[in-house]
Amino acid sequence: MKKYLFIDRDGTLVYEPEDYQVDALDKVKFLPHVIPALLRLQEAGYSLVMVSNQDGLGTESFPLETFTPAHELILNTLESQGIDFEQVLICPHKPEDHCECRKPKLGLVQAYLNDPSWERSSSYFIGDRATDLAMAQAMGITGLKVGDGSNQSLTWDGIVATILQGHNASAPRVAHVVRNTRETKIDLTVDLDHSGESHIDTGIGFFDHMLDQIATHGNFNLTVKVDGDLKVDGHHTIEDTGIALGTALKQALGDKRGIGRFGFVVPMDEVMAQVFAVSADHLVTINEQAQVAAAPATESEDHNITVALDISGRPHCEFELNAEFTREDINGFETQMVSHFFESLAVAMGLTLHMKVTSGNAHHQVEALFKAFGRALRPALKVVGTELPSSKGTL
Ligand SMILES: [Mg+2]
Ligand SMILES: [Zn+2]
Helix, strand or coil: CEEEEEECCECCCECCCCCCCCCCHHHCCECCCHHHHHHHHHHCCEEEEEEEECCCECECCECHHHHHHHHHHHHHHHHHCCCCEEEEEEECCCHHHCCCCCCCCCHHHHHHHHCCCECHHHCEEEECCHHHHHHHHHHCCEEEEECCCCCCCECHHHHHHHHHCCCCCCCCCEEEEEEECCCEEEEEEEECCCCCCCEEECCCHHHHHHHHHHHHHHCCEEEEEEEECCCCCCHHHHHHHHHHHHHHHHHHHCCCCCECCEEEECCCCCCEEEEEEECCCCEEEEEEECCCCCCCCCCCCCCCEEEEEECCCCCEEEEEECCCCCCCEECCEECCHHHHHHHHHHHHHCCEEEEEECCCCHHHHHHHHHHHHHHHHHHHHCECCCCCCCCCCCC
């Protein structure tokens, strides 16, 4: 279904002058980032319609000769950059004319309102004034206020982020999970739209380091505090943290609209790698030259790590270890818990997950798996559009 962005002109695409009239070429000044923003929104499938009040246009107070060159400069500049307005709708009247087309009245967009073929729920009215928001409301679509980011207004970057994060756009992709059992007490938060500030304390130093790899390479913030029965061993702490993390990631993704969904990653060092492309129901194996430069390779061993994942809603974890971990324990972290952790996480998150690692130093094997998992997660979590990435209409 078609979706529209109805966009005001003055104060929205170009700055509004103090006398409210863009009637000279030197009064044409675009808002920051408006052009890349419109290009991205156009790429995401939106059609654009300009809707503008130009008080008294064509009268002595605002003759066409002064309006037209500036208006054309605006349109030509946008067009030269690939921005295509389907229609430019202008009300030339003054308030006292009591016309039917002056925003927020609906005359200008009546033809659109009569057309049932476009999707109201994913269309927007974008403008800088209360009348634009009133217009949105009257049209039954979402209104977004453009501005410098203060007073509940959005910059054009903010508009793009809001629209492309899907319909519940204003909802931040954050989830907080509290999980208390007799064995563990967990307080965990993920914030998928911010990164670089994780706080991790599970009581197992090496495990903290591993969780930090997931957050860092997955490009999200993870705050977790675990109070577990470490006097027994790390088993419950690691397993339950996997469940809590999977649950939080699933919650934060919401209806998953717009996300990349799939992720795959190949190794730290090697040139030749297997890439698994996981689709909803089958697994395809492709052999190709690895192009992916993951984090700067610090491992010197010959590890070959493959992680492929799909946020499918159908939990499945395939963990393949070509050789045993060379150690059973890394500073209180039992290596047999690695697969257990990822299985718990995959089940809680609804993740189809394939992981494979070759032999080598145990610390490196484990660390590479966590890093690779984060790397595979990164494109899958990222918002890349507005559609639900599934032909079934649900994920
Ligand atoms: Mg305006
Ligand atoms: Zn009018």
